[in-house]
Amino acid sequence: MAELEEPRAWIRVTPNAEPLFVELGGQLDIASLPTIEADLDGLLRRDPARVVIDMHDVHFMDSSAVAMLIRLANHFGDVTLERVNPMVRRIVEVLGLSDHLSIGRGSA
Amino acid sequence: MTSRSFAQTPESVPAARAYVVRSLPQLDDEVRQVAALLVSELATNALLYGESAFDIAVDYSTSDHRARVEVRNAGRGRPTMQHPASTAEHGRGLQLVAALSASWGVESAPHGGSKTVWFELAADVAPPRAS
Numbered sequence: 547m548a549e550l551e552e553p554r555a556w557i558r559v560t561p562n563a564e565p566l567f568v569e570l571g572g573q574l575d576i577a578s579l580p581t582i583e584a585d586l587d588g589l590l591r592r593d594p595a596r597v598v599i600d601m602h603d604v605h606f607m608d609s610s611a612v613a614m615l616i617r618l619a620n621h622f623g624d625v626t627l628e629r630v631n632p633m634v635r636r637i638v639e640v641l642g643l644s645d646h647l648s649i650g651r652g653s654a
Numbered sequence: 655m656t657s658r659s660f661a662q663t664p665e666s667v668p669a670a671r672a673y674v675v676r677s678l679p680q681l682d683d684e685v686r687q688v689a690a691l692l693v694s695e696l697a698t699n700a701l702l703y704g705e706s707a708f709d710i711a712v713d714y715s716t717s718d719h720r721a722r723v724e725v726r727n728a729g730r731g732r733p734t735m736q737h738p739a740s741t742a743e744h745g746r747g748l749q750l751v752a753a754l755s756a757s758w759g760v761e762s763a764p765h766g767g768s769k770t771v772w773f774e775l776a777a778d779v780a781p782p783r784a785s
Contacts, residue, residue, distance in 0.1 A: 577664035613743040
């Protein structure tokens, strides 16, 4: 069954980058996000800094992922989403979150 | 109309998306992505706030080119739309359903105990894009 083979969520943090560089990928929903919870908690223990999140490999996300991105933005203060697909852009814009989660120039 | 039952587990959320996408081959890719997003929201709500497994029914009307998706479960609570501050983490699922569907609503069974949340999408006319 194809639905059982859907890629899970993944996260990669590049240490010592300035701004802090985070890559997210997979299908981000309530089923997959708990699998990256420990990495997210680790990220949230870092001091507030400018953060760039590369969303290039995010193939799907829903409001569960929005909650996670807002948590990161609340902690770090300055979060830019780069290389978002048109659907992610639409979600951020329709929810009126563009001020809190800026969408970078490298996005579709 | 086709329908399928889903267990009240997190894995049912991606499974519900896959089911709806498969059941609506008539939609173009952009509208199908919206259908996947909105059913993901309703399935997540059924998982978090329902009291049972949930059923998803999918229908496509060839006369008016509309897709209809229904999520039904036991549970008396009525979903209410919230207007979270931009720093609030939760409460945006129904906001997405309201913003991106052609229409949506909630129906309670006459004797209570179960409710259906539904949305419809126009196949040929996507809701206006945010600029």
